[in-house]
Amino acid sequence: MTAETALPGPDPVVPGPRRLPGLGNLPAFARDPLAFFVRLRDRGDLVEWRLGPQRALFVSRPEHIGELLKGVETVFRHPELGWAFKLVLGDGVVTSEGPVWRRKRALVQPAVRPRQVRSYAGTMADCAAALADAWRPGQRIDVRREMLALTQRIAVRTLFGAETAGLEEVIGSAMDVAQRAIGAEFRGLTLFLPPWVPTPGRRRLRRAVEVIDAEVGRVTEERRRTGEERDDLLGRLLAARDEEGRPLSDKELRDEAVTLYIGGHETTGTTLTWAWYLLSRNPGARARLGRELAEVLGGRTPRLDDLRLLPYTEQVAKETLRLYPPVWLMTGIAKEGSTLGGLPLSEGTVVWSSQWSAHRDPRWFPDPGAFRPERWDAGAEPSVPDHAWFPFGGGARACLGARFAMVEAVLVLATLAQRFHVDLDPGEVAPRTGLTLQPGSPMPATLRNVEQDISEPRLTRAQE
Template identity: 65%
Template sequence: MTTQAGPSAVGTTTADGRKTVQGPRGVPLLGNLPEFGKDPLAFFERLRERGDFVRWRFGNTPALFIAHPETIGELLTEVERTFDQPDLGIAFRTLLGDGVVVAKGADWRRKRSLVQPSVRPRQVKSYAATMAECAVDLAGRWSDGQRVDVKKEMAALTQLIAVRTIFGVDTAADAEAIGRAMDIAQQEIGAEFSGIGAMLPDWVPTPGRARIKRATAVIDAEVSRVVARHRDGDTDRPDLLSRLLAARDETGAHLSDKEIRDETVTLYIGGHETTSSTLVWAWYLLSRNPRVAEALAAELDRVLGDRDPGFDDYAELAYAQAVVKETLRLFPTIWLLTGIAKEGAVLGGAPVPAGTRIWSSQWATHRDARWYGDPLEFRPERWLPPAEGEAAEEIPEYAWYPFGGGPRVCLGTRFAMVEAVLVLAVLARRFRLDLDPGEIRPLPGLTLQPDRDVLATVRAR
């Protein structure tokens, strides 16, 4: 016996003539969850190959996969109005609490207004020096011929940047304790989300849920200790936590201690987990594409010469920015977005029944040959103005959305881009990394991580 979504799951034809098609048949009770959980990235690619609107089932919940940039834009821009934030499960809630990423309605608008000022361009500029300084310190510990684990090196670097810029502390213990707990938490969230745990009630104990609770307890203890240190010390500090503690909403109220904890953890994930992963994938792609590595080195020599970059150099490092954007296209750290249709929801001009869960995947859309020439090729030039005589590559809006989009676009987008570009500039100006042969596969968890250690030999330029 098989189960599948019936024709009533969504309208059969959109206003522009694109048809909704039936996805793969599922199994009783679980629907397509086993196939999804086995390899979510390949599953979404298979759905994309079927069409732009594909019905499937997430357990017993009717689901609709969308792949066209126009429709993805509708989902992202209409969230909070006709699409709701889904409950992403107990593992996700245990780590992030009720932070701005998961908050809804008036609560989300209040929290966004309180958090946003701490990551505006002027504030990011004040963090840029810390980003570069941490990268320079790492470069000073590297030497020609040294063997390194790129994954561990980038994780340690972005952890240090995070604890300095977010918490305003500078000890290895802080970075290591929080970092280890975050690693466990993000792995367990991925396992829970794509496995049988997604179907279990919150009260059911599992080993994975026990592990994430222990990891979260470590994070909570560290955050509480640092918050107490801030409250007892200087109130005019430049770090993100101090700005959150000072923020007031329109009624004059501060964020509560729990809200401070939730937003701090959210910012840490945005400032560490996503950037660390992006840098690892960038080194992987640069090592496999010497032409791109040489073009990057040439820009760094031309713009920086023998000095390290600062915030004002960011705008001039166009090729470095393109390298990061192209890395995020091929290996988007956030690899899926999902929402739930409210009453009256419409996509592509066709009604979507309330309660339908809508899915889109950056991984699948970013690799769609309709929007990208040679979609599997690492070609940063696609993000630059075309050379004379060459045609521009027309990339539709929302064909690239590693940070989401619309009103709930990631608040840390500029922070993450500046951090990745400056770190890459500092290190690639001095070194190249020759990664060991062999394919490294992406492992979808909270973010898209390499499936094994990333070993390389450092080569001085």
Template identity: 65%
Template sequence: MTTQAGSAAVEETADGHTIVPGPRGVPLLGNLPEFGKDPLAFFERLRERGDVVSWRFGRGPALFIAHPDTIGELLTQVESTFDQPDLGIAFRTLLGNGVVVAKGADWRRKRSLVQPSVRPKQVRSYAATMAECAIALADRWTDGQHIDIKKEMAALTQLIAVRTIFGVDTAADAEAIGRAMDVAQREIGAEFSGIGALLPDWVPTPGRARIKRATAVIDAEVARVVARHRDGETERPDLLSRLLAARDETGAHLSDQEIRDETVTLYIGGHETTSSTLVWAWHLLSRNPRVRDALGEELDRVLGDHEPGFDDYARLTYTQAVVKETLRLYPTIWLLTGVAREGATLGGMPVEPGTRVWSSQWATHRDGRWFGDPEEFRPERWGTVEGEAGDDIPEYAWFPFGGGPRVCLGTRFAMVEAVLILAVLARRFRLDLGPGEIRPVPSLTLQPDREVLATVRTRRT
């Protein structure tokens, strides 16, 4: 297999995928400057070259894969022939060695301890909190009010995260936590796509100093709330209490550091990712009145005069499709990567050990082979409208939560949260965004590049 970016060689995998060379890089840095300038556009350009493209991340060999078949191979083979990569000191500073970062036996142990906290039965118990928080926000909105959707959704999902994870109404300093998370996200994105990705951990940089300060704020709050839980009631319905009570097969609890790492991981999954998804959903609905009207029709028909709850989730099929279509066009997690072990293959061809294999939800989700009119916001493609067939979407053509053994543990939590919040708010209001383009910025999650200002308009009383 040729992995030298810029080589003239073209090879073919056993299942017919062609391995083509990517753009020529520069000495030592490879294609990192082009990748760092605009990662989303870079991956789209690689996708246009082929389904398996060789390039260089710094001096190391790398492959970009765009076809659902090879993406499925990568995702299902992680923990067998592909390793979870080291995502850098900035990423580890924030997430520690939580279940997203851990490898091998350590990952399997942590997954077994965390997973029971987000099973369907537990998500049902959190749904009431999700709806209650959304209803309280809806009660504060008024017709003609001007809002920043980004701030409103961030505050809402942060409150839900604090209540469901910590079991309290507010953190000691919720605004400080939010600011710290914003700093951490920016610095992780900047380091990951810049020269910092190639620097040893011991090299000090201003960005690394900023993320350490931000993480210290987060750590202090987590430690305070953990201490409160341990000194208080033993039976609580929140995620943190379940983590504190969890035992592995040897009877051992999670350590204080492990509790911290998993709590921060759950906080990001329950707050940052859902907040971003909702911002993009409101943006798309404002720009697509037909879809907004169809969403309102379903909410009127299914909910009538009652507020949504967990039992309504399964019946809100178009609302689910709106969320899925939002995640297709603006996937919160926009790339996944793995490192080949000895014996790794893709498409029947061996992959050189140490090769870093990349896939991008952004690029594959916008591929016209799998999604007709890929730039169009069309929830009907998910087969939710009676009499209209959905698109024939291959497995792993849509993978906003990853897949395989390391699929996001909070997938159902995130979907239920986004659907219930959208149902509560869109049942009463529409949000009209102002003019101007909003661009996605790839940091830890895919974020809007600016404030998202809108006018609240009442749909019904």
């Protein structure tokens, strides 16, 4: 539910919080980036601050956010997000820019178009159904661990195919190290250290990336050696050709495979974790979700064609992405002659926006901290301005895997929620910023059977 909304004119640029010589606002940002962004938002729509020596501008209005998202590659340069981020993702479609980015986007995009996502949907639902078959009423689980293991399995199988024994655990462990290193670097002084400066975290990251490179290289080489053609993401990347008929090199294949893996595993697993957290604390929403799933599915495993019949399930996913967006900030660097909201920007100014603070802005989302999936009902009022909700970014550099992620989240949620309530232990869980917005503490829960209000007995996956 988005609509073009007439908004008042922009506020003038206002100064941010008091800053320290040389460090600027880095200490406050590092202590709690999310709270820091909310404070900037509440100061005004255009707020000047400094991240170390860098001059920065924080934007909060949807039309300014839209200018930033749409202007990357034209008005704004894509930013460098640190040595750790670059080491993990390489020169993939997320980190490259200019002609290199346009070539890679053209090569990768066909692999995640809606038509191709349809072929992956069965794997998503089948993996979720296998997990539901393994769960037992009364069982104690760590929600985040279960969801990351599930989305890891889905990511590996849709990316590399079904014959991936051992790959899930090896790559998963290395990626856990990688995302922690990226988060730690981004929040600290190491962001400004040159790559040749060794730190314990950087040494751990190098070892993790060596594991990732070796495993992806091994699977790619085996596929090349056998010449086997498979209808998975790796197969589509291997078959891709640019306008001059050139394939992706081994290094490019590695970079795009890792990028797709992170998008299909870490971000969706984190979204599902937060969804269970919110449903556990909102029994009314959980009951409405259960009624929809019972009426539409009647105990069977959902398929892609069921998505249009599960609007509330999708709204649960969208509201989760509003409150706990996996990607929690976006940046761009002003080019010469750049403007924002009609105001000229000095070349090199880093423009920031945050999904966390924008998605919780009471101007666009009344009672912003409340979990209300019905916000996303068709025709609900008030309407949400364009770019007030942007969990997948926007413009030309919007996340290529957005459709994949939404389909996966809805299918997994539908498969599991129709059979189990996930009752999390009491207590609030604060988010922790890293590569994605993760729970800052474990999420233990107890599984409980859902009471099925249907006359037919529930089918097991094997009986379908």
